[in-house]
Amino acid sequence: MADYPLRGSSQSKLTQNAAAAEKAKQAAEESFKLGNPTMAVEQAFAALDLNPKLPMLQNYITTYLVHSFASILTFCKKKKKDDTLVLYSILFIEDCYADIDEATIRKHYK
Structure with missing residues (x-):
């Protein structure tokens, strides 16, 4: 199947999403600079949803x-x-109450 350029509303929607994603990314950076990493995470994920x-x-x-x-x-x-x-949450280790060996922790850290 050949790739055809997007026309009309599809191209416009992509352009709008790209612009909105860039704005959300900038808002995330500003929130982070202002000392609000929680808001930065939310805005960055919004940007990711708009433009992965x-x-x-x-x-x-x-x-x-x-x-x-x-x-x-x-x-x-x-x-x-x-x-x-x-x-353990930082390392995305799900079972925090089990005996976790050093190899598992190193694997998740990397």
């Missing part, structure tokens, strides 16, 4: 998530709560 091919967006999302989790870790330490669940 936006350059570097997944790296930004990872950065925003790490900073969000870091603030949660700080809160846990202030309240003297166990931060193991938060650390």
Whole structure:
């Protein structure tokens, strides 16, 4: 099947989504600079929904998530709560109560 250029409303919709994605990405960056990584995550995921091919967006999302989790870790330490669940969440280890070996943790870290 040959690829044909998009015409009319399809092309217009793609252009609008690309512009909206770029605005959401910029809003995410501004939220992050203002110290609100949670809002940055939300806006970055909105940009990802609009344009999954936006350059570097997944790296930004990872950065925003790490900073969000870091603030949660700080809160846990202030309240003297166990931060193991938060650390496992950062590494996307689902079963936090099982005995996790070092190899599993290293695999998820990478």
